[in-house]
Amino acid sequence: MITVLHGDExxxxxxxxxxxxxxxxGEPGVGDLNVxxxxxxxxxxxxxxxxxxxxxxxxxxxxxxYDWLSQLKxxxxxxAVRDALAAYLPRVPETSHVVFVESTLVPENHPLMPVxxxxxxxGRAELRAFTLPPPRERRDFLLRxxxxxxxxxxxELEPQALTFLVDILGPNLRLLYQExxxxxxxxxxxxxxxxxxxxxLVPYTREARVFDLIVAMGQRNARTALQLLQGTLAGGQxxxxxxxxxxxQYRIYIGLKELDAQxxxxxxxxxxxxxxxxxxxxxxxxxxxxxxxxxxxxxxxLHLLDEHIKQGRIDPxxxxxxxxxxxxxxx
Numbered sequence: 001m002i003t004v005l006h007g008d009e010x011x012x013x014x015x016x017x018x019x020x021x022x023x024x025x026g027e028p029g030v031g032d033l034n035v036x037x038x039x040x041x042x043x044x045x046x047x048x049x050x051x052x053x054x055x056x057x058x059x060x061x062x063x064x065x066y067d068w069l070s071q072l073k074x075x076x077x078x079x080a081v082r083d084a085l086a087a088y089l090p091r092v093p094e095t096s097h098v099v100f101v102e103s104t105l106v107p108e109n110h111p112l113m114p115v116x117x118x119x120x121x122x123g124r125a126e127l128r129a130f131t132l133p134p135p136r137e138r139r140d141f142l143l144r145x146x147x148x149x150x151x152x153x154x155x156e157l158e159p160q161a162l163t164f165l166v167d168i169l170g171p172n173l174r175l176l177y178q179e180x181x182x183x184x185x186x187x188x189x190x191x192x193x194x195x196x197x198x199x200x201l202v203p204y205t206r207e208a209r210v211f212d213l214i215v216a217m218g219q220r221n222a223r224t225a226l227q228l229l230q231g232t233l234a235g236g237q238x239x240x241x242x243x244x245x246x247x248x249q250y251r252i253y254i255g256l257k258e259l260d261a262q263x264x265x266x267x268x269x270x271x272x273x274x275x276x277x278x279x280x281x282x283x284x285x286x287x288x289x290x291x292x293x294x295x296x297x298x299x300x301x302l303h304l305l306d307e308h309i310k311q312g313r314i315d316p317x318x319x320x321x322x323x324x325x326x327x328x329x330x331x
Contacts, residue, residue, distance in 0.1 A: 002089060002119055004069070006102035007130035011173035013101070016128060020062060020099055034061040042068050044084040051096035062097045069106050086115045090124075105129060132171050135267075138278075142166045146176055150193070153184040160195040165202065170278035210245040211282075213324070218289060222328040229324050239316035240309060247302045253287040254295050260284060298327060 003020065005013050021035055034055045038046060047063065055061035072082040089112075092098055106113070106127070119125035133141045143166055150157050157165065169176050179202050183193050186201055199209070209232045216225040232242055255273045266284060270277040305323050308314045 001094070001097045002092060002100070002116065002125035003097065004100045004102065004106060004116065004125070004127045005130065006069070006100070006104065006106045006127070008104055009130040009132055009173065010103070011177065013130040014174075016130070017064070017099065017101060020097065021064075023060075023062075034058050035064070036061070037064045037066070038068075039066045042071050042078075042081050042085065044081060044088055047085075047098070048088060051092055051098060055095055060095055060097055062099060064099045064101060066101050067103060069100055069102050069110060069112060070104060072112065073110065082111055086112055089115055090119065105131065138171055139166065142171060142176070145173065146180070149177060150180050150183075153180055154189045155180070155184050155187050155191045155193055157183075157193045158195065161193045161198050164195050165198050168202065170276050210242065210249055214246070214249055215286065217324060217327045218286060220328050222325055225324050225328055226321065229321065233317065239320040240306070242320060243302060243306055243309070247299070247306075249283075250295060250298055250302065252283055253290060254299075256280070256284050256287040257290070257292070257295070260288065301326065 005016050007013060036050050038050075047065070050063050051061070068085075072078055072085065089098070116125055116127065120127060132138055143162060146166055147157060147162055150162075165176070165179065169179065182201055183197065184191070186197065187193055209228060213225055213228040213232065216228055229242070233239065252273060252275060256269060259269050259272060264272070266280045267277075269275075269280050269284070275283075301323060305314070305319050309316045309319055
């Protein structure tokens, strides 16, 4: 049997691999003796040496090959290795399960695709792609996926908790699942998770709180801004930490505004600025509303307050409260 697990959605791809390994290791007394991993350069003789002999005290051996197919796209010396692998795959014995794990999608024009497609038609191979839906469909998919995984763990997320968790963590399914497990431990079987629970337990919410704070400041809503600031400080954040997060967010706005003026599409901005892709359009909407003068003066004020706090010239909490009020009046 040949299986190709390919695509950049790492968490689901890894789950599929774990299931294959578990099946091979499930036989009593065998453990992982029939599971082998080959990394590095493609080595067809090494694969053959593992796959051809019968498995040890079991029915099937699993051989995992990491990123072998991605190494065999080009020409040159790799052609002979590719041809050797193409010739061997149809001869893999039924007692061996060869699993290609590829961190990117294997293209349709890959040189080995004709061999793999033929084996799929014969029922001797399967190709399983793991990718997220396109951006327009991604948020709905993440909401459904997170809700279903939560229910699978025995907990229920209130609507506001669900949307908040997805919005702050984005399309990282592994991270989403890890936080769901943490919330399950907190709430117990049958527990109901609120947005307040997420804010309390998920560390990444501090950036989300700062974003909400900046939005309130941009709307000149001093009351909401101060409430959000107070909640952030009450959550254990030091004023200098909040100040650093504010400075980082405003630098992102400046970067987005510059790239937007250059005509760079939003899809490319994340890579250039080193920020999560799912935050680009959200932050770009805010950046477009802020003037260059406001952004420049804001960065000056943040830098000045940072100096004054570190020099002991102003109480940290009072200083950041005054700054938030000042920016509300100036925005």
